[in-house]
Amino acid sequence: MSEELDARETAAALLASVGALLRRVRQVRVEGELAMPERAALSHLDRIGPTTSAELARREQITAQAMGATLGGLQARGLVERGADPRDGRRVLLALTDAGRQALADKRSARTEQVAQALADGFTPQELEQLAVAAPLLDRLAQRI
Known part of the structure; x- marks a missing residue:
């Protein structure tokens, strides 16, 4: 081959x-899980910091209207907040609140726990070691795409 x-x-x-x-x-x-569009919006805000609704929509490749609805729900739950752009007061920036950071951390923890339980229940120590070695390689692969 x-x-x-x-x-x-x-x-x-x-x-x-x-x-x-x-x-x-x-x-x-x-329980209490964020929907996929909500998680994506919060994750982007966590990574890139305050930005516009239009920029989030562009990054997620969805319509501005769909992103607006998602952000409206997140704002109503206190997970994001709107504020004026300090460089251009006409623009509105969205930022993650402390509650939004916590919701994102909780989601990540719940998923980690879910996978950890599956690993503990069905994999040998040698298999766990192989997966541990593969994880950084998968991350490196993701960075190269």
Whole structure:
């Protein structure tokens, strides 16, 4: 087999298995969980800091109206706040509140706990070690795409 064939086979296997893992994790509901668009908006605000609704919509590749509805719900729950742009008072910036940061952390913790339980219940110590070694490689792969 050529190296390219191995890379393609590996890519296909990774996409299938990581995709299945993500779908399954998303299917299992956690009490009080954020909806996918809400989590995405909060995650972006956490990573990039205060920004406009239009910029969030562009990053998520959804309409401004859809993002506005998502942000309205998040604001009503106290997870995001609106404020004037200090450089251009005509623009409104959205920022994550402390409650928004906590909701995002809680979601991440719940998902981590969900996966940790599955690992503890069905994997040998050697398999856990293999997965631990693979995690940084998957992160590096994600950074290269």
